[in-house]
Amino acid sequence: MHTNVKVLLAKPGLDGHDRGAKVIAIALKEAGMEVIYMGLHQTLEAIVAAAVQEDVDIIGLSILSGGHIPICRRLMELLAEEGIDDIAVCVGGVIPKRDVPVLKEMGVKGIFPGGANLREMTETLKALAG
Amino acid sequence: MDVARYIKNEKDQIEDVILSSGIHVKPKYGPEDLEAVGFDYQKDLGEPGEFPFTRNLFAEGYRTREWTTRQYTGFGTPRETNERFRLMIDHGQTGLNVAFDLPTQMGLDSDHPLAWGEVGRVGMAVDSLRDFEVAFAGIDLHKVGAGLTINAVASIMLAMYQAVAEKLGFDRTKISATPQNDILKEVLGRGAWIYALEPAVKLIGDTIEYSMTTMPRTNPVSVCGYHIRESGATPAQEMAYAFLIANAYIDEVAKRGYEPEEFVGRFSFNFNIFGNLWEQVAKFRAGRKVWAHNLSDRYQVKNPKNLWLRGLFAGGGSGLTKAEPENNIMRGAFYGLAAALSGAQSTALCSFDEAFTIPTPRSALLSLRTLQILMDEVGMRDTVDPLAGSYFIETLTKQMEEKIWEEMREIEEQGGVIKAITNGYLPRKLAWQAYEFERDVQKGDLIKVGVNKYAEEEDADVDLHEYNEAWAEEKLADLVELKRTRDSAAVASSLKNLEAVARAGGNVMPALVESCKAYATVGEMSDVFRDVYGVFKEPSIF
Numbered sequence: 001m002h003t004n005v006k007v008l009l010a011k012p013g014l015d016g017h018d019r020g021a022k023v024i025a026i027a028l029k030e031a032g033m034e035v036i037y038m039g040l041h042q043t044l045e046a047i048v049a050a051a052v053q054e055d056v057d058i059i060g061l062s063i064l065s066g067g068h069i070p071i072c073r074r075l076m077e078l079l080a081e082e083g084i085d086d087i088a089v090c091v092g093g094v095i096p097k098r099d100v101p102v103l104k105e106m107g108v109k110g111i112f113p114g115g116a117n118l119r120e121m122t123e124t125l126k127a128l129a130g
Numbered sequence: 131m132d133v134a135r136y137i138k139n140e141k142d143q144i145e146d147v148i149l150s151s152g153i154h155v156k157p158k159y160g161p162e163d164l165e166a167v168g169f170d171y172q173k174d175l176g177e178p179g180e181f182p183f184t185r186n187l188f189a190e191g192y193r194t195r196e197w198t199t200r201q202y203t204g205f206g207t208p209r210e211t212n213e214r215f216r217l218m219i220d221h222g223q224t225g226l227n228v229a230f231d232l233p234t235q236m237g238l239d240s241d242h243p244l245a246w247g248e249v250g251r252v253g254m255a256v257d258s259l260r261d262f263e264v265a266f267a268g269i270d271l272h273k274v275g276a277g278l279t280i281n282a283v284a285s286i287m288l289a290m291y292q293a294v295a296e297k298l299g300f301d302r303t304k305i306s307a308t309p310q311n312d313i314l315k316e317v318l319g320r321g322a323w324i325y326a327l328e329p330a331v332k333l334i335g336d337t338i339e340y341s342m343t344t345m346p347r348t349n350p351v352s353v354c355g356y357h358i359r360e361s362g363a364t365p366a367q368e369m370a371y372a373f374l375i376a377n378a379y380i381d382e383v384a385k386r387g388y389e390p391e392e393f394v395g396r397f398s399f400n401f402n403i404f405g406n407l408w409e410q411v412a413k414f415r416a417g418r419k420v421w422a423h424n425l426s427d428r429y430q431v432k433n434p435k436n437l438w439l440r441g442l443f444a445g446g447g448s449g450l451t452k453a454e455p456e457n458n459i460m461r462g463a464f465y466g467l468a469a470a471l472s473g474a475q476s477t478a479l480c481s482f483d484e485a486f487t488i489p490t491p492r493s494a495l496l497s498l499r500t501l502q503i504l505m506d507e508v509g510m511r512d513t514v515d516p517l518a519g520s521y522f523i524e525t526l527t528k529q530m531e532e533k534i535w536e537e538m539r540e541i542e543e544q545g546g547v548i549k550a551i552t553n554g555y556l557p558r559k560l561a562w563q564a565y566e567f568e569r570d571v572q573k574g575d576l577i578k579v580g581v582n583k584y585a586e587e588e589d590a591d592v593d594l595h596e597y598n599e600a601w602a603e604e605k606l607a608d609l610v611e612l613k614r615t616r617d618s619a620a621v622a623s624s625l626k627n628l629e630a631v632a633r634a635g636g637n638v639m640p641a642l643v644e645s646c647k648a649y650a651t652v653g654e655m656s657d658v659f660r661d662v663y664g665v666f667k668e669p670s671i672f
Contacts, residue, residue, distance in 0.1 A: 014232035014248055016321015019361050022561035023568050025672055039668045040321045041236075043244070065232060066487055066597060067247045096486060097589060114485075115452055115581065118572055 005129040008056040010038035010047045012063065012071050020092060020114065021062035024121070031122040044071070048078045051087055057129035060110075063093040069102055076106050088128040092116065133405045133576050149409045151366035153529045159521035167528040174419070174528065178514040180434070181426075182419040184527065186473040187438045191514030192505065196224075197469070198476035199501050200277055200442060201494055204229030204254035206601040207608075208264035211254040215269060217491060223498055226269075227277035227442075227478060229253035229488070230287075235322040237283045237656025240605040249602035252488060253279075256287075257609050257651045262294035271295050275306035277352065277442070282324040284311035285333045286655050289642035292345060297647075308349040308398055311337055314375045315354045317551050317666070318560060319361030324656065327552060329663035333638065335382040340639035342393050349398040351379055352441065359402040360448050362564030365413045366530060370537030371556070372399060373424055374547035380429060390429040391436060399441030403465040403472075404449025408526055410465075411517055414443060414472035416531035420538075443474035445497075450485040454580035455592050458482035463500050470510040471517055477501060483592055490595050554669035561671060609651070616649040624648040625658055632662040 009025050011018055018040055025037045036054055038047065051059050059079075063071055068091055079085045090110030091103060103111050110124050134155070137146035147155040156163070176182055179189030188194055201218055203226065204211045215226055230253040233245035239257050240249045249255045254265060266276075278287045291307045313330040316323045323330070334351060341350040355363075355372035363371060376397060380390050401417070403410050421439040425431040445465035450458045462479040469477045479497040481489035489497070504510045517523045541550050550556045570576045577583050624645040631641045645655050 011321075014236050014238075014244060014322075015252075016316070016323070017319075018321050019319065019561075019564050022557075022671075023565045026561060026565040027569075029672070035672060037670075037672050039670075065248060065252055067251065070247045094486060096594070113452065118568065 005033040005126055006056045007033055007058045007060055008036045008051050009060045010042040011040050012042050012044055012061055015065040016040050017064045027118045044075050044078055048082055058088045058125055060090045068095055072103055072108050073106055149406055150364045151533050159525055163521055163525040167525050169524055182422040184415045184419040185515040185518055192511040196505050197474050198225040199223045200225040200227040200476055200478045201497055202227045202229050205488055206250040207604050208254055208261040212265050212267055221495055225275050230280050231255045235280055237324055239651050239653030241609050249605050251597050255605045258612055258649050259290055259293050259646050262290050266294055271300045272304045278309040281310050281313050281316045281322055283656050284309040285337050286642055286652055288337050290646045292643055293646040302345050306347040308352050311351045312354045315357050319357035323666045325659055325663040326666050331382050334379055336637045336639050338383050338393055339637055349396050352398045352400045354400040356400045356402040362560035365409055366533035367537050369417045369534045374538055374541055378548055391431050395436035401443050402446040403468050404446035407468050410468040411472050412526040412530040415527045420534050442476045443469045444477055445479035447480045450480055451581050452485045455482050457580050466501050466504050470504050486594050488595050554671045558671040620648040621650045625650055629658045
């Protein structure tokens with residue numbers, strides 16, 4: 001297993017509710033991971049560019065507006081175009097249960113609806129970076 | 131943090147209760163506690179309707195005036211939103227609180243690439259005055275006031291509200307708009323900021339100055355402790371930071387040569403209710419007193435009405451859970467009870483399904499009915515400030531007042547609230563508090579029923595509001611039609627004038643009203659500000 005897991009966290013799109021993203025950033029840091037928090041209003045293109053530049057293991061998106069399906073689909077396409085689809089994509093936020101299989105189907109590796117257990121999340125991320 | 135922390139012994143008996151704001155609750159209270167905190171009826175409470183307004187803004191509370199109900203409403207196109215407005219008003223709602231979609235909040239038109247997927251999703255999509263004409267059709271704007279939940283482009287929306295009122299035949303001196311218009315809290319929570327902070331605060335100054343002379347019934351700013359609490363603040367910090375932010379706006383207008391007495395009477399606030407009932411009630415009672423003293427001691431405001439802590443005390447989204455969502459109906463009722471016991475002047479609840487998405491008509495009406503039942507069925511109109519005189523509540527109110535002043539001093543001693551926001555101190559502090567709260571809920575130290583106590587595996591099925599992609603297509607078609615039919619020369623010249631005024635540092639409101647009336651779009655107007663003012667850079671906090 002990686003000793004130094006590197007995670008890029010960002011909030012794509014226009015939604016500015018970042019309490020969850022910041023809580024995750026702190027939780028992952030507390031678990032010993034390296035976290036790059038890009039902050040609010042990020043474009044997917046900027047996220048992919050940062051992922052390449054920083055050579056991260058995981059991209060974590062926080063989405064609360066309800067737009068997680070189109071946003072994740074587009075991100076997966078961009079990663080494939082860049083040839084970096086070995087980076088594991090995780091998403092957290094307001095995600096209804098019925099959307100979980102849709103996200104899995106498109107290759108999202110970790111799905112964490114609000115209230116997800118922080119310990120389990122850090123374990124999942126460590127395993128994904130494995 | 132958010133709910134109280136209970137220290138128990140091995141027999142599950144409670145040995146200590148620590149409220150979010152850090153105050154310890156005793157097992158019983160008596161006259162000796164009032165003595166210990168130095169309680170003085172005249173000084174600390176006064177009569178209801180009199181300085182320092184701890185008990186209520188009005189002498190007889192809800193006997194003479196019920197609270198205003200103001201459910202947060204808006205989605206899809208202006209047509210859908212207008213239907214929902216009318217549904218709520220037909221069911222007895224007495225005010226509006228308009229929800230805008232994210233592109234509108236961020237000053238982007240529906241056809242902007244960044245708006246993709248978001249048009250009409252979390253609120254109503256507004257591109258131009260034409261949309262407001264549809265949204266407010268058939269509503270008596272002299273009678274029903276409208277909260278406009280928008281911040282970075284609040285100046286544009288206030289101008290548009292004046293434009294639509296005049297277009298629909300209302301008198302601008304009789305309409306009552308309450309744009310949220312609190313950009314400093316957007317940086318602490320909610321995140322819908324656009325422009326660099328200094329010009330963004332200047333824009334707020336413009337709306338306050340303009341309202342003073344042109345729309346005297348408008349409340350040009352609604353300072354939001356609400357979102358600061360949602361971001362991790364304690365109830366005492368929620369009040370303290372909101373007051374400091376309000377002071378920053380007062381200073382902005384005062385430096386233009388106005389006396390605070392001339393404009394603070396129209397300030398309004400938006401505060402949050404969830405968690406411990408007693409702490410909420412004490413928070414609002416103490417808050418009214420602190421605000422009145424803040425204005426009279428610091429700004430020499432004298433007219434008693436100008437010292438009122440006016441505003442919306444509303445049920446908080448952070449209290450809701452996705453687990454067993456119907457439990458949120460009960461939570462809402464208790465938050466409404468806290469609002470009534472606190473003497474809320476205006477109120478709203480998050481509906482039970484808002485842990486997932488924006489509410490259905492059924493759940494929105496359920497929230498409204500909850501508030502109506504409190505007023506009409508359980509005795510909330512009977513007498514003003516019904517908890518007054520309780521040894522516990524009066525002691526707690528005094529302690530809460532001390533906490534609020536303490537939190538205000540802490541920030542002022544490091545150079546003020548704007549500095550504490552821009553240097554990352556406050557965002558970092560709130561993020562850590564939010565993390566500690568989440569960790570403690572997961573450890574079971576803070577109890578949420580159905581989440582970490584009595585939790586069940588089965589997820590309940592609820593009918594949720596569905597986003598309709600046709601709304602975005604409709605908005606795009608409207609925008610094409612608008613640009614085809616409006617007077618392009620008038621639009622161009624109004625925008626040119628807006629830019630000239632903005633560059634010269636003048637009050638932009640008259641120019642915005644002209645641009646709105648010429649059917650300039652929200653995106654066009656906000657692009658002028660982007661060019662002139664530049665954009666905000668988020669402080670790095672990790």
